[in-house]
Amino acid sequence: MLTLRYFARFRETLQCEEERLESDAKTVAALMKELAERGGAWAQIFSEQSGVRVARNHEMVSFSTCLEAEDEIAFFPPVTGG
Amino acid sequence: MRHIRVQMTPLDVRAELERAQTRGPGALVSFVGQVRELEAGEPILGLHLEHYPGMTERALEAIADEALKRWPLTEVVLIHRYGDIPVGEAIVLVLSASSHRRAAFEACEFLMDYLKTEAPFWKKTLSATGGHWVEAKASDDAARQRWEST
Numbered sequence: 290m291l292t293l294r295y296f297a298r299f300r301e302t303l304q305c306e307e308e309r310l311e312s313d314a315k316t317v318a319a320l321m322k323e324l325a326e327r328g329g330a331w332a333q334i335f336s337e338q339s340g341v342r343v344a345r346n347h348e349m350v351s352f353s354t355c356l357e358a359e360d361e362i363a364f365f366p367p368v369t370g371g
Numbered sequence: 372m373r374h375i376r377v378q379m380t381p382l383d384v385r386a387e388l389e390r391a392q393t394r395g396p397g398a399l400v401s402f403v404g405q406v407r408e409l410e411a412g413e414p415i416l417g418l419h420l421e422h423y424p425g426m427t428e429r430a431l432e433a434i435a436d437e438a439l440k441r442w443p444l445t446e447v448v449l450i451h452r453y454g455d456i457p458v459g460e461a462i463v464l465v466l467s468a469s470s471h472r473r474a475a476f477e478a479c480e481f482l483m484d485y486l487k488t489e490a491p492f493w494k495k496t497l498s499a500t501g502g503h504w505v506e507a508k509a510s511d512d513a514a515r516q517r518w519e520s521t
Contacts, residue, residue: 297421297493298504347426349489363423363491367507370420370451370492371404371463371483 291320291356296365302330317343318352320362334364342367373435373447377427379454382461387448396445396468400475402483404463406456410505416497417457418505423491427451434485438467441481442474449482451490455497481518488515 291310300306314320318338325335334341338352344363345354356362384403391399406418435447448466456462463486467478494505 294423296423296491297495344423344426344491347423347429349430363426365423365491366493366504368488368491369494369505369507370422370490371487 290359292359292361294361294363296363298366299334299364302334312356314356316352316356317345317350317354317362320356321352321364340366372445373432373439374449375428375431375435376450377422377424377431378450378452380452382450382452382464384461384464387450387464387466391446391448391466391468394446394468396475397470398472398475399466399468400472400479402463402465402479403461404483405461406458408458410496413496413498415458415502416499417455417460418462419455419495419497419502420451420453420462421493421495422451422453426491430490431486434482434489437485438478438482442467442469442478444469444474444478447478447482449486451486451492453492484511484514484518487511 291312293310294307295303295305312320312323314323321335325332342365343350346361388401408414431449435449438444438447444467446468450464452462465479465482467475467482469475488511496502
């Protein structure tokens with residue numbers, strides 16, 4: 290089971306901070322496609338890769354990264370700290 | 372030596388500087404990022420900083436380690452605040468110390484350029500009319516990329 294986390298504008302727009310998800314997605318890109326299929330705000334955010342940043346188990350990764358069963362995957366807009 | 376901290380409380384820049392100075396590095400360069408009065412031309416009351424606990428510390432450690440690998444530094448300090456920060460207060464403090472100035476200057480700039488694009492922080496403006504999420508700047512990505520070829 291994956292743990293999915295959403296931050297900043299994504300958390301607000303999706304009205305979701307964290308969820309547990311049983312998914313057959315093998316990669317980050319496949320998982321995003323699955324999330325986009327929920328429609329509405331999910332489709333708006335996840336149907337395009339531009340503007341989405343992903344971390345797998347606390348490390349920034351690319352969309353082609355493979356997923357493991359108990360991963361924590363976080364989705365967020367480009368960072369704006371400093 | 373590296374010193375990383377993510378905190379909600381105000382940042383005591385003077386105390387951190389004095390602490391670093393007592394270790395007598397030779398050259399000490401500091402950068403303080405503060406909340407501006409205007410954000411995209413609009414007056415604001417402050418900024419709200421959200422972060423990703425767990426990942427934030429890990430990202431800052433990785434950035435500091437990379438600087439320690441590239442330059443002969445005696446110390447790297449990275450302190451970043453989160454939560455609500457009023458106009459004029461410090462958001463971030465970066466200190467780099469070395470025996471000589473060049474390594475300290477370069478490392479300080481490198482640390483900020485990487486922090487801006489790698490550390491999971493997000494800014495939201497606090498204003499009388501509500502507030503909005505600050506957009507990332509392409510110039511920050513460009514600033515980071517120039518280090519990749521060196």
